[in-house]
Amino acid sequence: MLQVNNISFQYPKQEQTLENISFTLNKGEHLCIMGESGCGKSTLLKIIYGLLDVNNGTLFWNDEQILGPAYYLVPGMDFFKYVAQDFDLMPYTSVSENIAKFLSRFYPEEAKKRTEELLEVIEMTEFADVKVKNLSGGQQQRVAIARALAKEPELLLLDEPFSQIDNFKKNSLRRKLFRYLKEQNIACIVATHDGNDSLSFADKMMVIRNHTVIADNTPSNLYRNPKEKYVAALFDDVNEININGKEQLLYPHQLQISKEGSLSVSVVKAYFKGSHWLIESLYKNQSLFFTNASSIEEKKTVLLKVQNCL
Numbered sequence: 001m002l003q004v005n006n007i008s009f010q011y012p013k014q015e016q017t018l019e020n021i022s023f024t025l026n027k028g029e030h031l032c033i034m035g036e037s038g039c040g041k042s043t044l045l046k047i048i049y050g051l052l053d054v055n056n057g058t059l060f061w062n063d064e065q066i067l068g069p070a071y072y073l074v075p076g077m078d079f080f081k082y083v084a085q086d087f088d089l090m091p092y093t094s095v096s097e098n099i100a101k102f103l104s105r106f107y108p109e110e111a112k113k114r115t116e117e118l119l120e121v122i123e124m125t126e127f128a129d130v131k132v133k134n135l136s137g138g139q140q141q142r143v144a145i146a147r148a149l150a151k152e153p154e155l156l157l158l159d160e161p162f163s164q165i166d167n168f169k170k171n172s173l174r175r176k177l178f179r180y181l182k183e184q185n186i187a188c189i190v191a192t193h194d195g196n197d198s199l200s201f202a203d204k205m206m207v208i209r210n211h212t213v214i215a216d217n218t219p220s221n222l223y224r225n226p227k228e229k230y231v232a233a234l235f236d237d238v239n240e241i242n243i244n245g246k247e248q249l250l251y252p253h254q255l256q257i258s259k260e261g262s263l264s265v266s267v268v269k270a271y272f273k274g275s276h277w278l279i280e281s282l283y284k285n286q287s288l289f290f291t292n293a294s295s296i297e298e299k300k301t302v303l304l305k306v307q308n309c310l
C-alpha cells in the first residue's frame, strides 16, 4: 500500500508547489490526479517515484519509506515505474529492444514472450522491428508505457499517458492497458487533464488546486456532485446558473428544451458533436450550453427545463 502523509514541497526560490497532501492507495488500485496545468501533478508523481525530496511529510510503500535524491545516489524506487512526459527511449534501437532492455538476458524465450505480450497491450506488434526514432510521438509514448511494464512494477506512475495519442487509438489503448493493470494487480497513478481517463477507469480521483487537494472521491461521485465549477469543468462544459436564488452547476445535457421550461434563452450558435448538438445560448446576459438532438437556428428563443438525469 502507498501512504502519503501530509507532504509539502517547494522548488528552490519558487512559491509553494504542494501543501499538506495526504492519501493512500492499495495494491492494484487506480488513482487519477487531475487539475489545471501547473497545479503540481507531475511534481507529485516525481515525489512519489523518489526523484524529489519533500520539505515536510513522509511517504511509504508498505513498510519501506520512499526517500529522494538526498538519500539515494540513484533516485527512483525499484518496484515503481514512472513514465514521464519525455519518454526517454533509445532512439536508434528497435521497439522490441527498447522493451526487452529491462528483461533478463538469461531467459531469452521468456523475454521474447513477455515483449510480444506487451506489444499486444500497446497495439504495436507490427512495429516490433522499427527503430524508435522513426516512430510518431504517440507511438513512442506507447513504447514508453510498454517498457515501464516490462518488469511488472508494483506501482506504475503515468504522466499524461495518452496526450500524444489520437482519439482513434486512445480509447482502445486505455481499455487494454487498464484491464491489463487490473489483471496483474498493478497499482497505478495517472496525472491527467482528461476526464475520460478517470471516469471509466479510475477507482479514485484527486483534484489539486492552489497547491492542495480540494476534492477526493470516486470519479462518479465527483462527477455527480461537484462541489465547485473547477471540479465539474474537468469532465465537461458546465453551466453555473442561479435558479430560484440558488447557484447550480449543470452539465449541458441536464438542460433540455421543454414547453414547461422556465429558462427562456436565445440561441447563439449550434455545434455538431456527432451524436447530438451542443447549443450555445444566452440567458440573462450569461452563456448557457445545452444539448439537443438537432441544430437550432441562431437568435431563436426556446424554453429550457432542468433534467435530473445524472
Ligand SMILES: Nc1ncnc2c1ncn2[C@@H]1O[C@H](COP(=O)(O)OP(=O)(O)OP(=O)(O)O)[C@@H](O)[C@H]1O
Binding pocket: 011, 012, 014, 017, 035, 036, 037, 038, 039, 040, 041, 042, 043, 044, 191
Ligand atoms: N524544475 C522546476 N523548477 C522550478 N519550478 C518548477 C520545476 N518544475 C515545475 N515547476 C513549477 O512547479 C509548478 C507545478 O508544475 P508541474 O509540472 O508539477 O505541474 P502540472 O500540474 O504537472 O502541469 P502540466 O499539467 O502542465 O504538466 C509550476 O508552477 C511549474 O512552473
